[in-house]
Amino acid sequence: xxxxxxxxxxxxxxxxxxxxxxxxxxxxxxxxxxxxxxxxxxxxxxxxxxxxxxxxxxxxxxxxxxxxxxxxxxxxxxxxxxxxxxxxxxxxxxxxxxxxxxxxxxxxxxxxxxxxxxxxxxxxxxxxxxxxxxxxxxxxxxxxxxxxxxxxxxxxxxxxxxxxxxxxxxxxxxxxxxxxxxxxxxxxxxxxxxxxxxxxxxxxxxxxxxxxxxxxxxxxxxxxxxxxxxxxxxxxxxxxxxxxxxxxxxxxxxxxxxxxxxxxxxxxxxxxxxxxxxxxxxxxxxxxxxxxxxxxxxxxxxx
Amino acid sequence: xxxxxxxxxxxxxxxxxxxxxxxxxxxxxxxxxxxxxxxxxxxxxxxxxxxxxxxxxxxxxxxxxxxxxxxxxxxxxxxxxxxxxxxxxxxxxxxxxxxxxxxxxxxxxxxxxxxxxxxxxxxxxxxxxxxxxxxxxxxxxxxxxxxxxxxxxxxxxxxxxxxxxxxxxxxxxxxxxxxxxxxxxxxxxxxxxxxxxxxxxxxxxxxxxxxxxxxxxxxxxxxxxxxxxxxxxxxxxxxxxxxxxxxxxxxxxxxxxxxxxxxxxxxxxxxxxxxxxxxxxxxxxxxxxxxxxxxxxxxxxxxxxxxxx
Numbered sequence: 049x050x051x052x053x054x055x056x057x058x059x060x061x062x063x064x065x066x067x068x069x070x071x072x073x074x075x076x077x078x079x080x081x082x083x084x085x086x087x088x089x090x091x092x093x094x095x096x097x098x099x100x101x102x103x104x105x106x107x108x109x110x111x112x113x114x115x116x117x118x119x120x121x122x123x124x125x126x127x128x129x130x131x132x133x134x135x136x137x138x139x140x141x142x143x144x145x146x147x148x149x150x151x152x153x154x155x156x157x158x159x160x161x162x163x164x165x166x167x168x169x170x171x172x173x174x175x176x177x178x179x180x181x182x183x184x185x186x187x188x189x190x191x192x193x194x195x196x197x198x199x200x201x202x203x204x205x206x207x208x209x210x211x212x213x214x215x216x217x218x219x220x221x222x223x224x225x226x227x228x229x230x231x232x233x234x235x236x237x238x239x240x241x242x243x244x245x246x247x248x249x250x251x252x253x254x255x256x257x258x259x260x261x262x263x264x265x266x267x268x269x270x271x272x273x274x275x276x277x278x279x280x281x282x283x284x285x286x287x288x289x290x291x292x293x294x295x296x297x298x299x300x301x302x303x304x305x306x307x308x309x310x311x312x313x314x315x316x317x318x319x320x321x322x323x324x325x326x327x328x329x330x331x332x333x334x335x336x337x338x339x340x341x342x343x344x345x346x347x348x349x350x351x
Numbered sequence: 352x353x354x355x356x357x358x359x360x361x362x363x364x365x366x367x368x369x370x371x372x373x374x375x376x377x378x379x380x381x382x383x384x385x386x387x388x389x390x391x392x393x394x395x396x397x398x399x400x401x402x403x404x405x406x407x408x409x410x411x412x413x414x415x416x417x418x419x420x421x422x423x424x425x426x427x428x429x430x431x432x433x434x435x436x437x438x439x440x441x442x443x444x445x446x447x448x449x450x451x452x453x454x455x456x457x458x459x460x461x462x463x464x465x466x467x468x469x470x471x472x473x474x475x476x477x478x479x480x481x482x483x484x485x486x487x488x489x490x491x492x493x494x495x496x497x498x499x500x501x502x503x504x505x506x507x508x509x510x511x512x513x514x515x516x517x518x519x520x521x522x523x524x525x526x527x528x529x530x531x532x533x534x535x536x537x538x539x540x541x542x543x544x545x546x547x548x549x550x551x552x553x554x555x556x557x558x559x560x561x562x563x564x565x566x567x568x569x570x571x572x573x574x575x576x577x578x579x580x581x582x583x584x585x586x587x588x589x590x591x592x593x594x595x596x597x598x599x600x601x602x603x604x605x606x607x608x609x610x611x612x613x614x615x616x617x618x619x620x621x622x623x624x625x626x627x628x629x630x631x632x633x634x635x636x637x638x639x640x641x642x643x644x645x646x647x648x649x650x651x652x653x654x655x656x657x658x659x660x
Contacts, residue, residue: 082468086464086469087469087470090464090469093479094478097478097481098478100494100535103497104493121501163390165387168383169387170387189398191640192640192643193596195617196405196637196643199620199632200401200402200408204400218397219397222394229390253382255382279483282486285487285598286598301489305488307492322489326490330484333481344540345547
């Protein structure tokens, strides 16, 4: 029962946002009856989706005594913030959050800017071999999974002094680049050249044309590219865990392995920590879900 | 100064274009090189060079540091006789296949449900997409707790013997936990693609079928499923490609155990870095790379064919 209420309360405000994608047969609203059995089944499925998140939430607010009693589904009684207080210092949350934000912001900005730059140059000079081959070259990373090149990358970043969040930003951006260039170039090809020529006749340089005309036009694609880069950079464990050598500079997902080795019975602390690491992405999603859904669909169909 | 130069060349460019009508022999504005160069250089340093280094060392006996010598195909030959590596391939491909099937069946059914006339449509859709934005390793830790504490006690209460011990501690069943969590996280992506497909089917197709007397099930099997085949192909390939790289979720659930029963290819390769068989695992990675290329080529040929439709 409590799950049901959280579901309703949490989702309502945002439901308006996703409306436009939703109209499949708008012409005949009264013709068909509401499918109540289907609704019931889907609500039950939604509950199973929310179950692990509900457990995270309720465990995080329990006292240590209640957290170890074994019932994951009980509500916190009494309500306690002790888990958060301990998690905050144990994982050094402020630093971890700062590292995660740095890596995420860096990857998002670098991916959008570099991919937009390269895509613009490629599309406007498509008849030149260099630019055409560069396109296929950059696309090549879609064939290379990170595990394949991980070992040499660990060595190289170590040798170049990039075994830190900066190295992760660089590598994450490069792995996002193929897909992003693919999306940007497809979109740029649809922008008529005349639009640019009129700007140039008014005396704008290529640099100005890019920033004042092209980049704003690319905004919807930048949103898609940015969402993918955000989700990847914020949530990834593998790359930061392998590239960043100093534990003090680790991102939030990597810091959680603390609870696998030590403090493994302080469930209220570990779940409070998990919650703090997951919440930003979930909250960001609830506010931007329309773009996330559109972006994923677009990205998958094009990429 | 730079501005002046590019300004001049743009005006000559537009003039030249107007004069000749074609733009065959125009000069490339230097600024375009500046746009392209950062990506090319960084990409080469970050991906191409490591890939070449990796392939190079796969033909040596390097342990990652110090002296090394070429040893030809020794590593590659050894890999084909290495039970640990073969097991990781078997596990990864088996796990990926099962997960792809599970994800697509679940996502397709959910998509059909979510595009039918139901209540709370947008709220439900919002909920179903949430797993996609959650960190794989962290949700694996959460599930780890559920599998090792909650599920066994539920199994004991219900009197199901094989559930009374943790799935994660059972070498024969741990893969079920990994498939469950991976599917939990991968369903939303496939779901959104199926919804996009379902929405694009015009409603009058169903109306015509209804007039001809086709029931709901017949409509689903005879109209919806065939029209969704293209979307299914995309989902299967994208999913399979992703699952082959499985790492985060497995680390969070079993860390490859019990024993090495759930070790993925990625985990085996990475373990080589600490285990001292750098060159050997680079050969492994190279084989994995070739497999990834083959799958991508299949993907390209399939999606190319689709996009022309």
